[in-house]
Amino acid sequence: MAAQSPKFEGWLGKSPEAFHGKMEWGSYEPKKWTEDDVDIEISHCGICGSDLHVLKSGWGETPYPCVVGHEIVGKAVRVGKNVEGIQVGDRVGVGAQGRTCGKDDCTECSAGDEVYCARERIETYGAVYPGDEGKSYGGYADYNRTNGKWVFKIPEGLDSAAAAPMMCGGVTVYSPLKNNGCGPGKTVGIVGVGGLGHFGILFAKALGADRVVGISRKNDKKDDVLKLGADAYIATGEDKDWAAKNARTLDLIVCTVSSDKMPLAEYMSLLKVRGRFIQVGAPDGGLLPPINAFTLLGSAISVGGSLTGSPREIREMLQLAADKKIQPWIVTRPMKDANQAIVDFEEGKARYRYVLENENYGKH
Template identity: 45%
Template sequence: MSYPENFQGFAVVEDHKNWLKPEKVVYPAKNFNSRDVDIEIEACGVCGSDVHCANGNWGNMKLPLVVGHEIIGKVVRLGDECDTGLKLGDRVGVGAQVSSCLDCSRCSSDNEQYCPKFVTTYSQPYFEDGYVSQGGYASHVRVHEHFVLPIPEALETKNAAPLLCGGATVFSPLKRNGCGPGQKVGIVGIGGIGHMGILLAKAMGAEVYAISRSHAKEEAATELGADHYIATEDEGWETKYFDTLDSIVLCGNSLTGIDFNKLPKILKVNGKLTSISVPAQHESLKLHPMQLLGYNITQSALASRAELIEMLNLVADNNIKLWVETLPISQENIGQAFERMESGDVRFRFTFTDFDKQFGEFKAKN
């Protein structure tokens, strides 16, 4: 099977002000190494990180920039030394990480997302040669095989894509905090990631408390399987649920409006409050030492390969259905999806599809 040495994708070019009108560009692929995999992309989820990077909320990125890190596609090339069992034509996924040293103590203990040589799927230079990674709103992606994941046959592509960053990012703290039978777990923020948190925590056997500012999402949370609902606009909620939860995962895309004087109080002593929020660059978290008494407050990043594979199998085995809207990838639909995500007009994730229609001509020429 032929494959290109240049890829084509939709990129933010010249200025972040143009983020709602990405342009179709051709760009060089990174050097192909002996354990690399070329993937022809078939679908890509839309993550809040894509919006933050495209519009400059996380600072100025090197442009042009192709975002997208919830990639589903098929293997079209394998390096000579690949040994993870992948075959040409396999349906695979790539999440938000494409490289690490794979040699340090963190990488050796299934913590490669915390490796000092971590490289994100887009916007970050590789340590070896400075090539700036480009993402999944594109014809292809080239990745080290460690970060290429087999997709269980039972999973629909549109549902599998959002799991690769959003689902993985909430699954890792759930797993590490002991989510399971007998545990009471809170999910704060019932949105793209939060709704996956409810579904996953229920499948893991926990008693789930959905936590949101108002009652607007109570019906949705109940339909997703939450056992309880807490609206923080209600007077005295922190007293009613005092000393109740074993752990909480904070899934909102902003820390604004989170009352850290109240939220930890509903944890048991030594309970864990884990944030996965990476808000706009200007936001910061300030805590008084008294707010930490008896609690563990921490930040989690992505998930390891082992956790990703476990999560994908959990979703497949339990026939979990995400709430996903599909859109054919195009300049217009990327802008529309970004605008709707900014305004909260999605229940609860987007997956871009129809990559063949958009990039087919480019593939045929290569």
């Protein structure tokens, strides 16, 4: 076990202006070390939409300075004596969650729903720990420090760059698919074909859904969606009478769109009787379009949400990806170009996930 703490440097967002590609590289003090923690030398970090929301304080006031990034893969270089299952030298990953209470008398943690822990839910970045432990800092950096229960070994055969965006983007859609019956005999719609949505198509097929439908506004992504494995595509902005033509054809919809202007009633009309609509996209301010009660009543529709995933689900997802040889569509960008990468991401240029590759990895 390495006793020495590494030097923490990364891309610091110091104000909402950072959102415009104005992060600054610098050193910072990570959370106080405990024997429950793991220090990771970062080789890759995916860019997630959450990063941009937090950089601009879109989900509430961010405790600046902040290093974003919660799709982290790298090598464990320091492992606390209380950590089980992780050793120095292991290739590991970290997702959106940094710590929960983990107590046996916690309803959520004891049931394997740790991501919904009501007592203590520390995000991987932009969170303040209780007491004097400090703040959490993410993966646009050389190193990350996270509680060992939220550090996961990456299976053999799964490429590090491919695994990184699975740590948040992948499990964010895997969890609602798995928990809402995606599998043989089911028809599944994925609304929004971006970083999350393309994972939705990949994992819906991997879980054995009979029919997977990609849903987006324009036809410019149709060929990509079919190449990803979808069976059909709906362009809501270009296909005439799309809602009527596809009414009551889907058992489950997972919506990755974060907009208060999306045609929510029309999406719900695509569901069969007792179908389920699960929202995973999180808009600034949290507002979605209003839901008409008769839309729900008329087809006995259930509406729900899903956050990311539990440790069990993250391990399941990574193993499924390794076993099925799932290959996300990613573009690697140098860590040194992170500012330009987030600008390009916000402009919708990623097809379909940017992954920062740390040129400093292995040089410390």
